[in-house]
Amino acid sequence: MRVDFNVPIKNGRIMDDTRIRESIPTIADLVERSARVILMTHLGRPDGQVDDAYRTRPLANRLAELVSRPVTHVNDCVGPPVEAVVKAMRDGDIVMLENVRFHPGETKNDPAFARQLAALGDVYVNDAFGTAHRAHASTAGIAQYLPAVAGLLMEREITTLGRIMTDPPHPLVAIIGGSKISTKIGVLRSLLQRVDRLCLGGAMACTLLKAKGLNVGRSLVEDDQLEVARSLLASSGQGGGTLVLPLDAVVAPEAIPGVATRTVAVDAVPSDMKVLDVGPMTVERFLQTCDGAAAVVWNGPLGVYEVPPFDRGTDALARGLAGSDAETIIGGGDLVAALQKQHLAERMSFVSTGGGATLEFLEGKTLPGIAALRDKNHA
Numbered sequence: 001m002r003v004d005f006n007v008p009i010k011n012g013r014i015m016d017d018t019r020i021r022e023s024i025p026t027i028a029d030l031v032e033r034s035a036r037v038i039l040m041t042h043l044g045r046p047d048g049q050v051d052d053a054y055r056t057r058p059l060a061n062r063l064a065e066l067v068s069r070p071v072t073h074v075n076d077c078v079g080p081p082v083e084a085v086v087k088a089m090r091d092g093d094i095v096m097l098e099n100v101r102f103h104p105g106e107t108k109n110d111p112a113f114a115r116q117l118a119a120l121g122d123v124y125v126n127d128a129f130g131t132a133h134r135a136h137a138s139t140a141g142i143a144q145y146l147p148a149v150a151g152l153l154m155e156r157e158i159t160t161l162g163r164i165m166t167d168p169p170h171p172l173v174a175i176i177g178g179s180k181i182s183t184k185i186g187v188l189r190s191l192l193q194r195v196d197r198l199c200l201g202g203a204m205a206c207t208l209l210k211a212k213g214l215n216v217g218r219s220l221v222e223d224d225q226l227e228v229a230r231s232l233l234a235s236s237g238q239g240g241g242t243l244v245l246p247l248d249a250v251v252a253p254e255a256i257p258g259v260a261t262r263t264v265a266v267d268a269v270p271s272d273m274k275v276l277d278v279g280p281m282t283v284e285r286f287l288q289t290c291d292g293a294a295a296v297v298w299n300g301p302l303g304v305y306e307v308p309p310f311d312r313g314t315d316a317l318a319r320g321l322a323g324s325d326a327e328t329i330i331g332g333g334d335l336v337a338a339l340q341k342q343h344l345a346e347r348m349s350f351v352s353t354g355g356g357a358t359l360e361f362l363e364g365k366t367l368p369g370i371a372a373l374r375d376k377n378h379a
Contacts, residue, residue, distance in 0.1 A: 001030065002128045003023045003127055004130035004353060009058060014062050024067060036086075039071075039097065046099060046102055049102065055099065074097055076097070105137055107134075114141030114145065123147050124148045143373060172294060174191045174195045176299050177314070184359065190364050192235060193241075197241055201301075202301065205246050205275075206221050218274045246279070246282040246285075250313070255307045261310075295328075296327070299359060301335050302317060305334070323347075336351055
């Protein structure tokens, strides 16, 4: 079973175990059916090398605590020692393999490595939506050698996000934050075709504001995307959704803790300052835009939320949406971390475990990890 236990770890301590918890229903279901469950995950980006900072033992230990049963950890994911542990498994046992990205064959989707992984099991379950956009050995390659099915979490992600793509509820509002328009241009264009209103925050809003002719000071702007930004502005309200841009901004010379900040209108950004968060008027405008919506899709924070006080805009919008009557669909790792901090994630209708995968899904792209499963079902 492929899980996505790529969780933040500091000094050996797991900072946020959401992704581990989300996989438990599938693991529990398999254990109840007397399956022998072999878990595969990646952690970080060790680039095909063994790196002690990215070992999966803390993940196995945390899972064991959460499911109140032993989880055996092995120090590799293929080879004779692993095969010996798997052979000794009994019905209902759980084994966690070492980080699949310790092997260069994982990210290269090497057929030989995928075959080695497949040799350990009889059926492949993919419950790792967060890595479904990667054509890796443990997400796509292995499905060539085993009957491949979706886990319960994967199914829930595909069903919930799929509905936004194929049968969107209306009025539908999307809120997209994040720093770069270049990485989100596809999803912005896709959403403008589906939503009634599209609110933009984060540094990418600065690129749009500059495209409108406003001075954004020393803010992060992608000058090579200004034409793209102009085309988005031109298409706003032309048969598709309407763009809603920030009204005010929190500015400072740099995003450092304790720095003096000011809140200014977006057309009054000082030339020596950077826009680092949305202001209270923008939060209010976005919440008014969401009033009466059937559903709100939100991906990405509205400011440099990891450096207080530039988390206030994201926090205020989250608090406002937590009390909303609309169905709230939250995506993106950074944003989920911001909601966890405020204990608001549980007050949203659906929190996606994907970051890049959620964006690519909403863009309408085919995700290799899902395509591998679908093809198996048609076979």
